[in-house]
Amino acid sequence: MRKFAALYAAIDATTSTRAKLDALVSYFREAEPADAAWAVYFLSGGKPRQVVSTKLLRQFSAQLAGIPAWLFDESYQAVGDLAETIAHVLPDAQRASDLPLSVWIEDRLQPLRGLPETELQHRLHGYWSELTREECFVWNKLMTGSFRVGVSRQLVTRSLATVSGVDIRRVAQRLMGEWKPSAHAYLALISQDGAVADLGQPYPFFLAHPLEIPPAGLGEVGQWQAEWKWDGIRAQLIKREGQVFLWSRGEDLITDRFPEIARAAADLPDGTVLDGELIGWQAERPLPFVRLQTRIARRALTPQVLADAPARFIVYDVLERDGEDIRERPLLERRAELDKLLGDGADATLFAPAVVLAESWDALEKLREESRERGVEGLMLKRRGSAYGMGRRRGDWWKWKVEPYSIDAVLVYAQRGHGRRASLYTDYTFAVWDDGELVPFAKAYSGLTDAEIRKVDAFIRTNTREKFGPVRSVKPELVCEIGFEAIQASPRHKAGIAVRFPRILRLRSDKPIEQADSLRQLQAMLNG
Amino acid sequence: MPQADLIITTAAGLYCPAGDFYIDPWRPVTRAVITHAHGDHASRGHAAYLAAAPGAGILKSRLGDIDLQTLAYGETVAMNGANVSFHPAGHVLGSAQVRIEVAGEIWCVSGDYKLEQDITCTPFESVRCHTFITESTFGLPIYRWRAQRDIFADINAWWQANAQRNRTSLLLAYAFGKAQRILAGVDSSIGPIFCHGAVEPLNRVYRDAGVPLPETARVSDVRDKSLLSTALVIAPPSAQSTPWLRRFSDFSDAFASGWMQLRGARRRRAVDRGFVLSDHADWPSLQQAIEATGAERVIVTHGYVAPVVRWLTEHGYHAGAFETRYGGEQDESEEADDAEAAVKSDVEAIAPG
Numbered sequence: 020m021r022k023f024a025a026l027y028a029a030i031d032a033t034t035s036t037r038a039k040l041d042a043l044v045s046y047f048r049e050a051e052p053a054d055a056a057w058a059v060y061f062l063s064g065g066k067p068r069q070v071v072s073t074k075l076l077r078q079f080s081a082q083l084a085g086i087p088a089w090l091f092d093e094s095y096q097a098v099g100d101l102a103e104t105i106a107h108v109l110p111d112a113q114r115a116s117d118l119p120l121s122v123w124i125e126d127r128l129q130p131l132r133g134l135p136e137t138e139l140q141h142r143l144h145g146y147w148s149e150l151t152r153e154e155c156f157v158w159n160k161l162m163t164g165s166f167r168v169g170v171s172r173q174l175v176t177r178s179l180a181t182v183s184g185v186d187i188r189r190v191a192q193r194l195m196g197e198w199k200p201s202a203h204a205y206l207a208l209i210s211q212d213g214a215v216a217d218l219g220q221p222y223p224f225f226l227a228h229p230l231e232i233p234p235a236g237l238g239e240v241g242q243w244q245a246e247w248k249w250d251g252i253r254a255q256l257i258k259r260e261g262q263v264f265l266w267s268r269g270e271d272l273i274t275d276r277f278p279e280i281a282r283a284a285a286d287l288p289d290g291t292v293l294d295g296e297l298i299g300w301q302a303e304r305p306l307p308f309v310r311l312q313t314r315i316a317r318r319a320l321t322p323q324v325l326a327d328a329p330a331r332f333i334v335y336d337v338l339e340r341d342g343e344d345i346r347e348r349p350l351l352e353r354r355a356e357l358d359k360l361l362g363d364g365a366d367a368t369l370f371a372p373a374v375v376l377a378e379s380w381d382a383l384e385k386l387r388e389e390s391r392e393r394g395v396e397g398l399m400l401k402r403r404g405s406a407y408g409m410g411r412r413r414g415d416w417w418k419w420k421v422e423p424y425s426i427d428a429v430l431v432y433a434q435r436g437h438g439r440r441a442s443l444y445t446d447y448t449f450a451v452w453d454d455g456e457l458v459p460f461a462k463a464y465s466g467l468t469d470a471e472i473r474k475v476d477a478f479i480r481t482n483t484r485e486k487f488g489p490v491r492s493v494k495p496e497l498v499c500e501i502g503f504e505a506i507q508a509s510p511r512h513k514a515g516i517a518v519r520f521p522r523i524l525r526l527r528s529d530k531p532i533e534q535a536d537s538l539r540q541l542q543a544m545l546n547g
Numbered sequence: 548m549p550q551a552d553l554i555i556t557t558a559a560g561l562y563c564p565a566g567d568f569y570i571d572p573w574r575p576v577t578r579a580v581i582t583h584a585h586g587d588h589a590s591r592g593h594a595a596y597l598a599a600a601p602g603a604g605i606l607k608s609r610l611g612d613i614d615l616q617t618l619a620y621g622e623t624v625a626m627n628g629a630n631v632s633f634h635p636a637g638h639v640l641g642s643a644q645v646r647i648e649v650a651g652e653i654w655c656v657s658g659d660y661k662l663e664q665d666i667t668c669t670p671f672e673s674v675r676c677h678t679f680i681t682e683s684t685f686g687l688p689i690y691r692w693r694a695q696r697d698i699f700a701d702i703n704a705w706w707q708a709n710a711q712r713n714r715t716s717l718l719l720a721y722a723f724g725k726a727q728r729i730l731a732g733v734d735s736s737i738g739p740i741f742c743h744g745a746v747e748p749l750n751r752v753y754r755d756a757g758v759p760l761p762e763t764a765r766v767s768d769v770r771d772k773s774l775l776s777t778a779l780v781i782a783p784p785s786a787q788s789t790p791w792l793r794r795f796s797d798f799s800d801a802f803a804s805g806w807m808q809l810r811g812a813r814r815r816r817a818v819d820r821g822f823v824l825s826d827h828a829d830w831p832s833l834q835q836a837i838e839a840t841g842a843e844r845v846i847v848t849h850g851y852v853a854p855v856v857r858w859l860t861e862h863g864y865h866a867g868a869f870e871t872r873y874g875g876e877q878d879e880s881e882e883a884d885d886a887e888a889a890v891k892s893d894v895e896a897i898a899p900g
Binding site for chain 2: 094
């Protein structure tokens, strides 16, 4: 635990990717495989469920610290993070323990689940008294299932490739899917052996960056392949040895959520891996994203749910063909393979829509303006000669979205943020006018610079009307331009509408609140 | 029969009716008794000032040519019906608690204080009193400081590692007090030490008062720029992300403050390192200081007022609060009124995403 906590501290203390990589490499060089396995698991985003309830953690730690519950809560309000609050209020460690991470997890953390309260309390008080503040913080993070640190899975992969000398792509692929930490699994991860781990193992997804310059800056239009950008669930479809696997980008296996896709994929030749987008589809049109979400959210996939949100898999790339990894081949060739594979089955469950053709950037920009009517978010631009990369490498894939919807709304509630934004008011609720009243319609967390956040924070502190626990109602005075990607009717919300990805485009300090927009204007967008 | 309160709050600041003077007033008054020279306690525009003698140099350098009378620590002066004396607060050079005695009733105003000793100022001395008016800047149990020798060991190690890579160590710290405490605490054999123009004049005042500080120079006076690469540079927090920093080709930055205790505050500061070094009492020190006064009544000012008052009340004190305009250790600090038990929000999430 000591070395892992030190690794956490080293990563947390720097913003330099180089320094983080160095810290990871020196950790993995030293670590025992059993500990390294857990480190890989946690650092690449693995989150076991919380083993002890927040309520009990508060109770046990307040007890050990000798403070009443209300004072613990005051402290938590100031810190904004439960694991850190506990680490700060507890007395200093009485005896040092240097048990390995794997023992802390396998012999201590995992057995906590389901223990009776008195036994839990006894064990936790003992464990806490063995940990320094830094170690205690990390341990609490692991217990609450909220461990997060500023490294990408790709950086972890890179460090493992550096330590082992195994090709980074191979490490990355072995790490995909449901990787279960153990000494054995760690050794397999960095093994020089050729065997690809698992039948259902997906490839790392290649991700696009938003295009922030005019497309002419990308060079010749002819070097780029344009595709419509769909608003669905990014997924990878695998058919190997007669079995079908559907993985979401979050690396959840979702095959059973989409039986119609699984059925259609059964006809694919073995040794095929496709990259694409799951989309709800009805009457020749994509359905709004929230309809598709019901397929993931509902526990039982009743015939009703299936009928309400029929899904298709829009394929835009092929990564494996006849069992061969073809990610290194140029996009142009992979696209040709894809067309051979799927043909022109435009009404099929699996289909590869034709690429968008235009002779010039201007012409493409014109086409892009049709995005809203087509129910898409804009265009994707992919370099025709490019390989299928890994992670968020810049340069070959760009998303060129249409401008978001926007509306001027009034700040009415505010709540404190977490982590870096703890103790600042950064979570805002915005309202629009309806018959002389302000109706809340969206929450937005992002879009402001640090300087603007401080300004708004100060405004909120001096213009609070009422407090409801962590939430404050604020004197309606501040107008912001709110952007969002999509809008739809929603009886569950007070305003009767729900918007997707709301964020603050800019402060409109120049606008009096009377000039903010109205619910009617939002409703008009529904039909637009 | 309890006496009338020796100190009350007024629009101009804390006021002693029996002695007809104010303590650390924020509006111009006839007679101001000053606990220490930080800007939120010592303001301009008063007709006459009274302060502890070791703080005279700092007060004059900050406020100019004021009508200042000073007393040695422990020396008593009669002001109308009140006997007034200063007692070391251990916060910065010249900082004092103000003891007021009227007909056997004793009150003490803490100003800002810390219990841990350092050589830049006279150590805190406890004052027995009936009523103690205490600051509460770090009045939550999450604030427990490590011993300063450990913090200085961390600062030295950071400086040493930077110097080995020919990288300037830029340490942001308040110009008055914190900066000099750091100078006195670091290992000056590691490399040269330079200070921002806002810090250097205060170093001079400290040296004039007999505080031994290592040799320093203004950054702008450094001729041989190669010296900067192994140097420790001390600058006020306001220097962060200003063009002033352009003179350093490669540097690591750090911030020294009690607020650096919290990860969120460290991340907001966006510096490489946060050193938890405060000139204020932490949670255990507050309890210890209050207990040592023997006071039955405690009045809490600037900081985490509400929780400290509640904690003291639950521990048998007659506790209350004074609202002041003192800032405590400056940061984007918490408001005192901000601390209410978390009640579950009744505002529901409005939109998905």
